[in-house]
Amino acid sequence: MPLYEIETEYHIIITWADDEESAKNVVRENYPREAIIRIAKRPRNSWVISKAGLGIVGKTDPCHIARECLARAAGDKIHAIRLYMQETGADLERARKVIESNMIMGW
Structure with missing residues (x-):
């Protein structure tokens, strides 16, 4: 398939x-x-996202705050980024990277 x-x-x-x-x-x-x-x-039955392509470097353990924001936002990435910024005080770029990396890890 x-x-x-x-x-x-x-x-x-x-x-x-x-x-x-x-x-x-x-x-x-x-x-x-x-x-x-x-x-x-897709040409294959797998899909891969390069973390480097997203600007994510180093250790990428799941972030409990980011996952809670994703849950509260019902998976809406933009809303989750806003919630993460409010919760942590992170800037937009940092919040985007954290939320996207947690989505990649199977939120």
Whole structure:
């Protein structure tokens, strides 16, 4: 079964689907208010994100504060970044890196 990468305004969804229409249905069912911006069939059955490409270096243990912010934001990355900034006083760039690295680690 092919792996699809689907980008909406607020999410990047990685899912297995039989075909492109089935992949679009995953978004319609789970994020009905979000328009699909881009969809791509991945060439392999794995998807890898380079931490260096995101600017994340060094040890990347899960951050309990970031995970709590993600939970309170129901997975909405932008909202979680704002919450993290409020909780810790971190600047926007640091908050983005922390939230994104925790999302990568399987929040």
